[in-house]
Amino acid sequence: GLLSEATFGDPARQRTDMYDAAILITNLAPDDPGEMIGVLEAVRAKPVGGLLIAARSLSPAVAGLLHANSVPGRFPIVVVKTPVHGQRGAIDDLAVLTGGRPFLKEAGDSLRRFFSNDFGQARTAWVTRQQFGLIGGQGDPQAVRRHTETLRGSHRSAGDKDARRDSLQRLGTLQGTSATLWIGANSDLEAKNRLAAAGRAAQTLRLALRDGVVPGGGVALLHGQDAMSERLKSSGDEMEEAALRIVIDALRAPAEALLINCGYEPAPVIAGIRRRGAPTGYDVIAGCFGDMHAMGLVDPARVVATAARTAVRGAALALTIDVIVHTRTTEVSTSPE
Template structure:
């Protein structure tokens, strides 16, 4: 336990040192550097970094961006009508892409309901209609619980219907306004008893549609809604008028958020490739680049190449601990040097020699594996998102601490390949 305490204290000190070294991302060049390195393309030969930077510039740092497989060999960025809001799927069983842990629907029906849905009888008619038409069903409601939620999950798992549900965004009167925004964007109607429309009486024509809907555990993105352009523009104009007329700074802020969601659109990166294998690999690199860039915009950047971690090791000297706690600090100190060593060795250099030379320098001085030269990492464009560096250290130490304080671990031994191996190990295939 004392060993873990030492590790935890060392991690806190190191994270403080990393955060203190962080700087905000303000320029196109910095965004390009982060995205290119995350895509494993520091020279930007594949243009992934430039494409991600272009998408961010078009929709803003907080704008919605989706990565899709294109139909040609060329990659392009398109801005389409769409919206993103901070609500994730109500059940992980709705996930359609297990690797990415997202729900992804093409051309779904969108049911927008203001009330809580608890009984399955309310949903049966529209579920049956969606099944008949072979279209996914995406539900937005105040909440879905009990037998209604379990019925949706069962039908999804049995393959009867592609379906997913999220809670409505916003609260109170703003929730109703946001649902109306979504309805206008998708060409649907808000189903509400206040307007005299009951859930069990709705028809397909009341549902919204969109070219694509993507939902993860935190956010929902609606891409290219089917609402009339004139209706969307009218709604945008209405919100702008409300912003001008309101005297409340809070109300103005919330209205501006709605305006940004509705008018900002969604940047769609259509990834181009010559083959399916290349497409999958390239799309994954785009997703990594986008995630890293988002992290950099959120918490800033630090010098890359493991330099931020190596410099953080110096901050541990201020900790005065003894015994097992001191041992815990030394474990973290050695761990903070490992990234630079690994990068150097992967570049064909002697890791210990590179670490020693970098330690002789100060600040952003480090080893650039792309050029096999030493220099200022920030000036050379070798940067890492602060959030990524911080999270890597915190998550690794958390798992290590959990293992240290665990008395028993259970693992399954693989089945032996033949009878001779089975005779040699009678316990194979059992838990130990």
């Protein structure tokens, strides 16, 4: 968000908009107005509609210089704070997206050696008291694609949940798609529950968009029994056969539990699903068979694959240890991941 009140273009609207904006990207903390003279001269020589500076902090003297050179509505100059959490990653993303050169404290950079081609650019930049955003970054499209693929690889290989979330947020920033959910409620507790539900729904939708969907209601796992049964027939190893039987039973369990919970006898329904083949399933509310995709009853492929891997790990664990400790109350996860 906004770093200095002195550079806020329109206090009444609590927002500043710039078109064809030049962007200075740094994690430095300019405290000498002399550092910014070259930057101001360089930006005046470019056909741009404003200057957005992303910096770590700003001295009052530098803020005063920028405010004196800012012309609200014609050539605004706005300073925002470089994100503290994941700062280097955010700076790299911003540089790739806008085509600018980041000036880094770690590299010994100085704004006294700033040139006009060091600016990034965007068609539109906006700033509020809490946030800032860019539309139409002018970075090299091939560089953006390469950077995006690198982030996707980091997300796939990340073992830590926080690291996956951070890489996912960075991917969303680079791909330029966002949405705002306004959540209301009659009490703080209800609002908190709705917010948590909305977060889970957004995460599930994100997984579905990235990895695709499969028939829901346990149908995808149920149809996976056929492949496991074929493998069981061809297996000659006693330990492998035992593991495969455990997995086959686990693949049936979700659909069976859903049917029992809804008051159905599972055996005939599951037989009907297997007889009709994929992607046929059973709508427990309507009480009929049908194409699960057409009925909108789907699950994110990532969630189903994770459940299957968990079943396999459980089977492997049971076969390799002598004692299993089962907790009286099973922990239930509400996270789509």
